[in-house]
Amino acid sequence: MNFSSKLLENAVAEFSKLPGVGQKTALRLVLHLLKQDKADVERFSNSVTKLRNDIQHCRTCHNISDFTVCEICASRKRDHVTICVVEDTRDVMAIENTNQYTGVYHVLGGLISPMDGIGPSDLEIDSLVERMKAGEVREVIFALSATMEGDTTIFYLHKRLKEFKINFSTIARGIAFGGELEYVDEITLGRSIATRVPYESSLSK
Amino acid sequence: MNFSSKLLENAVAEFSKLPGVGQKTALRLVLHLLKQDKADVERFSNSVTKLRNDIQHCRTCHNISDFTVCEICASRKRDHVTICVVEDTRDVMAIENTNQYTGVYHVLGGLISPMDGIGPSDLEIDSLVERMKAGEVREVIFALSATMEGDTTIFYLHKRLKEFKINFSTIARGIAFGGELEYVDEITLGRSIATRVPYESSLSK
Structure with missing residues (x-):
């Protein structure tokens, strides 16, 4: 120009x-x-x-924050024995917007991706292990993208964390609410059939 | 959020x-x-x-510039008897990119638009009249958008400037080069037929 x-x-x-x-x-x-x-x-x-x-990063969960400890980690109203592991700040915001989660977070700062040269040491994984060592955590929820990088990261994290005898869970995968069957991709549809849930438990919420 | x-x-x-x-x-x-x-x-x-x-505005053509007189107005290589009237800087850039124009510009800073409350006094029109009074200009090209605002502005400018006995022209309107007939809107197509040019003169460039 x-x-x-x-x-x-x-x-x-x-x-x-x-x-x-x-x-x-x-x-x-x-x-x-x-x-x-x-x-x-x-x-x-x-x-x-x-x-x-x-800007600062919360020294506990590593989410971006105006203070050394973020508002969520500092809040007494949150359930501090449940940690939701996410990739970045945007995921924290998305989950907070649902108003469904009362636990705390751990922001990895990325996903393991050998293609992009991102290994475990580039992420906030050691600090997650440290949080586990305090011995108060009872559940870790992996809320990562349903991609190869997300799955790889969950696999690695589970390997590192399984020595702590707590519950591990991942967010449910399947057909989105309001999603029409004919537009759902084959993999999602196939897995949703394989991991079908009893009708009664699907009504629980 | x-x-x-x-x-x-x-x-x-x-x-x-x-x-x-x-x-x-x-x-x-x-x-x-x-x-x-x-x-x-x-x-x-x-x-x-x-x-x-x-940022400054060239005191001659009112285009945005780093200096009090812009590079185009200051250039001896340009043809200073031809003024191309445009709406804003983007139009100057677009025309300069064609490498087809060697004259100078006059940037109005907008188009007359009663709907948006923009009248002639909000635009650089008086300064254009002043440039004409110097008596050296031989052609004014109206290169404004082919919209109602553009046409209104041309109509008004022509009324103000016609006392100066010079050539007035507007950029050609019609079907874009490479444009397929079936996708051209009706008004453009209708006018292109009405304002058709002799085949020989269409070859001139």
């Missing part, structure tokens, strides 16, 4: 680095900001810098 | 104000930035603040 200004070119180049943002979208976003008040633009860029500089 | 951090919530709210960016996209962009080095994030937000604070 043929920019009439170096400053503009620079800002567009920075925005283009964001995931899913091409040069045209970047230009649209930057020109939008250019039309805003200086104070608004200042607030925009400060929010990013401040987030990056001041 | 249920944010675990006020800082995060803040940054997501700021990104959500950008056009076409919803809360989920904003979260994805912000979490991406959070994974970058502090220096990279600093560079990102500086590029925006610097652009907003330091």
